[in-house]
Amino acid sequence: MDFLMSFLTKTGPIVYMTIFFLKVLEISLDTLRIVLINKGQKELGSIVGFIVILLWIFVASSVLSSLSEDLWKALFYALGYSVGIYVGIVIEKKIALGYVSMEINVRGTEGENLANILRENNFGVTIMKGEGFNHTRYILKLHVNRKRVEEAREIAYNVVPDSVVTINDIVTIEGGYMYGVRRRR
Numbered sequence: 280m281d282f283l284m285s286f287l288t289k290t291g292p293i294v295y296m297t298i299f300f301l302k303v304l305e306i307s308l309d310t311l312r313i314v315l316i317n318k319g320q321k322e323l324g325s326i327v328g329f330i331v332i333l334l335w336i337f338v339a340s341s342v343l344s345s346l347s348e349d350l351w352k353a354l355f356y357a358l359g360y361s362v363g364i365y366v367g368i369v370i371e372k373k374i375a376l377g378y379v380s381m382e383i384n385v386r387g388t389e390g391e392n393l394a395n396i397l398r399e400n401n402f403g404v405t406i407m408k409g410e411g412f413n414h415t416r417y418i419l420k421l422h423v424n425r426k427r428v429e430e431a432r433e434i435a436y437n438v439v440p441d442s443v444v445t446i447n448d449i450v451t452i453e454g455g456y457m458y459g460v461r462r463r464r
Contacts, residue, residue, distance in 0.1 A: 290345075290349050290351070290352075294352070295351050295352065295354075295355040296355070298338055298341065298342065298352055298355045298356055298359065299355040299356075299358055299359040299362075300359065301334055301337070301338045301359070302334075302338055302355075302356055302358075302359025302360055302363055303359045303362050303363040303366055304334060304363070305331055305334035305335055305338065305359075305363060306359070306360055306362075306363025306364055306366075306367055307363050307366045307367040307370055308327055308330060308331050308334070308367075309327075309328075309331045309363075309367065310363075310364065310367025310368060310370070310371055311327055311367060311370060311371060311374075312324050312327040312328050312331055314371050314376060315327060315376070317450070318376050318377045318450070319450060319451065320376075338356065339356075342356045375424075375425035375426045375428075376425065377424075377425055377448065377449065377450075378422055378423060378424055378425060378449045378452055379422075379423055379425055379428055379446050379447060379448055379449060380420070380421070380422055380423075380446070380447045380448075380449050381419075381420070381421040381422075381423055381428070381431060381432075381444065381445070381446050382418055382419065382420055382421075382444070382445045383418070383419040383421070383435045383439075383442050383443070383444050384416055384417070384418050384419075384442065384443040384444075384445075385416065385417050385419070385435075385439045385441075385442050385443075386411070386414045386415075386416060386417075386439075386441070387414055387415050387416075387417070389417070389438070389439045390406060390408075390416075390417020390418075390419060391406065391417065392438065393417075393419060393434075393435060393438045393439055393442075394406050394417075394419055396434060396438055397419070397421065397431065397434055397435075400430070400431075400434060402421050402423065402427075402431055403421065403422065403455070404419050404420070404421055405419070405420040405421075406418070406419055406420075407419075407420065422449065422452055422455065428446065432444055432446075
């Protein structure tokens with residue numbers, strides 16, 4: 280730790296880039312921490328939070344201790360913050376933790392056909408029949424792993440191009456059936 284602190288008190292391009300990359304890492308991890316906590320993974324979120332705050336203490340103290348002498352550190356710190364937000368969002372989308380609830384609203388008999396195709400592709404589907412303005416409608420409800428959302432959406436639009444699809448995040452699922460997983464009650 281002493282090496283890092285003494286290194287960060289220096290100036291120059293390598294120090295500035297180190298501050299930038301450490302700040303990108305800190306903010307990316309902080310984005311992941313928030314997602315983990317929102318998805319109910321409090322323990323892992325707390326561990327990530329510990330790492331985030333350690334990074335913040337070292338990097339922020341380095342920048343603040345020499346702010347009046349070296350504005351470049353502040354600039355690279357702020358730039359790292361901005362890039363870290365973007366990188367964190369990209370990472371979060373790649374890991375795609377958790378589940379979403381999808382509703383696919385289609386006209387008439389197309390609903391049963393779409394439900395069967397989704398089931399053939401290992402999606403659990405519940406069908407509800409409703410009345411639209413001019414037509415009988417089918418509402419297909421799915422609980423989908425976020426990694427498979429695009430697959431389900433693509434199937435829906437390929438089978439019924441005028442499908443209306445809504446997607447909402449789910450915090451907790453209890454009971455029911457998801458392909459390959461029997462949920463406990």
